[in-house]
Amino acid sequence: MTRFAAAFAKPHPALVTFVTAGDGDTAAILDALIAGGADVIELGMPFTDPMADGPAIQAANLRSFAAGTTTADILTIAKGFRTRHPDVPLVLMGYANPMTRRGADWFAAACKEAGVDGIICVDIPFEEDDSLGSELRAAGVDQIRLATPTTDAARLPAVLDGAGGFLYYVSVAGITGLQQAAQASIEEAVARLRTQTDLPIAVGFGVRTPEQAAQIARVADGVVVGSALVELVAQHGADAPRHIETFTRSLAAAIQGAKEIAA
């Protein structure tokens, strides 16, 4: 069983957590996420021009660059995580240019070697899949695709073709960390996606509180939380891991409780 399959086979929906690599003591932050109960880790690759991100993750990218973070540093962080947490799925999330700068084959091989299970590339739609997708698949690294409120029935099969790991439903047309979608629209979307794929479906964008996470957990296989965690790094600096663990624990408890109520 792959790490993704195992993570989504747990008796509760998966808590998928995002933090930006190189923003603070990332190794300690990742360990805090795991200690708090995160099931899947998304590690953000900072980019100078994060046009799909809101203010929280933009600021995290700037802090990471101020600390001098390079692609090599990010891969080192990934390798260290893989050594300490052999069973937890690790996803690198970011933008096309840093991923393809040295060639898609180089990046796919580097991910494989670092123990990265999957990639989310924000700005490579399936129309441009030959820029990265075939190399990832050849290396055995899953390409996690994004479905959005604007992904209509005609597009969805092509979005799913070549997708792996899980399907990430971006619940709002917008950027990260701002408004959350109405619960009814999330339920409708997840139901629609389920008729088209057997991949687990994780829902994200704008999920900031345990209550919101619990609501989504009633219908989805996973809940993605990012900006709210990144803001804790901004707020607490070196003290962030402790706060992140506490917050993650509250998210995990809410998600696990949600399923019990639903059952």
Next chain:
Amino acid sequence: MSTQPNSFRSQPDERGHFGIFGGRFVAETLMPLVLDLEREYRAAQSDPAFAAEFDDLLTHYVGRPSPLYYAERLTEELRNDAPAGKGAQIWFKRDELNHTGAHKINNCIGQILLARRMGKTRIIAETGAGQHGVATATVCARFGLPCVIYMGARDMERQQPNVFRMKLLGAEVIGVESGARTLKDAMNEALRDWVANVHDTFYIIGTAAGPHPYPELVRDFQSVIGKEARAQLLDRTGRLPDLLVAAIGGGSNAIGLFHPFLDDPSVSMLGVEAAGHGLDKEHAASLAGGAPGILHGNRTYLLQNEDGQIDEAHSISAGLDYPGIGPEHAWLRDVGRVEYTSATDKEALDAFQLLCRTEGIIPALEPAHAIAAVTKVALEMDRDAIIIVNLCGRGDKDIFTVAEALGTQI
């Protein structure tokens, strides 16, 4: 690299690729919109009413055709330094005389007509020097649509007159504080707005870049420049030019001049990037100093480091201060059809003053870069050779920047 195509004018392919460049590198949320835009553009292309409305507005609102002018005094001035028999004739395509003072309005007219066809009710745009912002605000006022312009906070400081113009025209101007606070950051912020307002908003991109079909449609709308220049010179002299010269930031004025001539083998073309403080220092010459990469919806040459992080560009000209270039230029460079060179801030300033004194024309700092290149190449060409330079903007907006650079208080 690429094999020689039968025509240089048949790009892009159906996926929006110019060779390896171009494409549609956008978030999934935007992809359906980009496809809608392409469908609507194809429909507009085969609709004579669209072309008729576009042409009518260009004639009666923009003031086209713009003159083709023989710059006799500049030609003679340069001949003073030329070897015997050398010193080409310099002609200007005077797009600085358009309504709003630059070539940008040609594209804005075309795009707002597309926005109306698509039933969009809100317009957004990014701007660097402010010329595209002013042109967008202008067409929004003309068609009664609300308009939001994203502009780097640093550009707002150095282009105050244009900020005020946009506000007079009823636009909301939002200063962008991220990054270097220039054009690239304004484009990021416009994309963020667009992705959050996909249902009602049309993004009028100002240069021949971005996701397909923008590079193609901006080129097509700007090609009026080259079509007119071709007909005007044939009418006046009975011949084609020997060389076309234009400044390049994203490259819309250059592609607009070049494209109608691409299949005329006797016509050489020279694009002039901004070399800023020098190519070994801070600059904005992405062909000279960049490498292929993916940014703002397309693959093209970018100023970037070895990790693919985008470098800050620098140019005295806010309109050229961008770390990328339109994908068609990247392709034309690689297939060898167009040559590219660069001019520094200092060279552009010298050319700016030269043009003021010899021709009574205050150019924008953008075409001043093209003039700077012409002052070199004209000396190597025969006296009967003809150069057309795209004078793509006027310099009223730049007088404060130029005064500061020359150490003059105004």
